Amino acid sequence: MSLALTVLGTATPHPQPDRACSGYLLAAGDARVWMDAGPGSLANLQRHTRLETLDAIWISHLHVDHSADLLAAFYALAHGGLPAAAPIPVYAPAGLARRIGGFLDRPDMAERLAPHLALHDLYDGHSVTVGGLGLRASAVQHDVEAYGLRAEHDGSVLAFSGDTGPCPALDELAADADLLLCEAESDRWDATLPQGHHTPEDTGALAARARVRQLVVTHVGPTLTPEGATARAAAVFGGRTDCAREGQTYVLG
Ligand SMILES: [Zn+2]
Known part of the structure; x- marks a missing residue:
């Protein structure tokens, strides 16, 4: 069985009409995992699966644009008849x-x-298998505790940056992935500051270094357009590059 990624939300730092904040659905066999719960992503999740039948929820970090719909999910489960x-x-x-x-x-x-909800704290190197879907977290470089993810199922590999600047841990997570889902939040970065996000060029360079088969650009900040950031990343990567869009599904393997 294949590993599938469905885009539920890509926006940052706030949701917009038809554009929720960071959220994705991973599906492998019978397993369903909601990855990041940004505002608006719970509504889109329900276009594809039922909240109450999810096998797990995985959250990269606790910034609002990645986690605030957990409040809504708690309300749905506790009070919403779900x-x-x-x-x-x-x-x-x-x-x-x-x-x-x-x-x-x-x-x-x-x-x-x-x-x-059964809460489990992530840590660097955290690894769990959910219905045949392997999920391995590595600590990445952001201004709060944050993780990237390598998801594997039946030989297919998906890597997810979460929010981070370029860092060795992300290179390792992304190595030879079938699909790299990577942020490109920043137009540029002040070299005197610790880098907490990718520029589009950083995103393209990572995809090339990691020899990924496909790059999907997401989490593009307000000083850029998703299409413009994707074009800049593609120019550096040179391989297949897509702009993440709500409702799109990528099937690996
Ligand atoms: Zn973010």
Whole structure:
């Protein structure tokens, strides 16, 4: 069985009409994993699968544009008539229950979440298999704790940058991937500052170094256009390069 990536959202830092923030659906065999839960991505997720039947949720980092729909997912499961048969595993950086509890002003959030979402803290090298889909996280270079992902199923490999500047950990995650889903948030970067995002040229250079078969450019910031950033990345990569679009599905293998 193949590994499929469906784009649920690409925008940053805020959702726009017909453009949700960071969110993707990974499907392999019977396994369904929601990868990043940016605002608007839960609505799009439901075009493709049911929230309450997900096998896992995987979150790259806890910035709003990647995680805020977890609040909406909790409300759906707890109050929306969408009860999960068992708590859905959530793999995310530490502190999620405290953050959701802070928003809802509930100190007992861990107990309230427990029937619906089973929280597991990510760490560098975290690895889990969800229904035959291998998920391996590596710490990447952002201004908060953040992870990239290498997903493998039946010989097919998908690599996801999350939000990060160029870093050796991402090169390693992306090596020889069938598909690299990589951010290109920044038009340029001040060389005196620690680099927390990719420019389109960084994205294209990574795809070339890692010898990926296909590059999909996503998470393009407000000073760029998705089409313009994709063209700049493609010029450096020289291989097949797509602009991520909501609703699009890529089947690997
Ligand atoms: Zn972001």
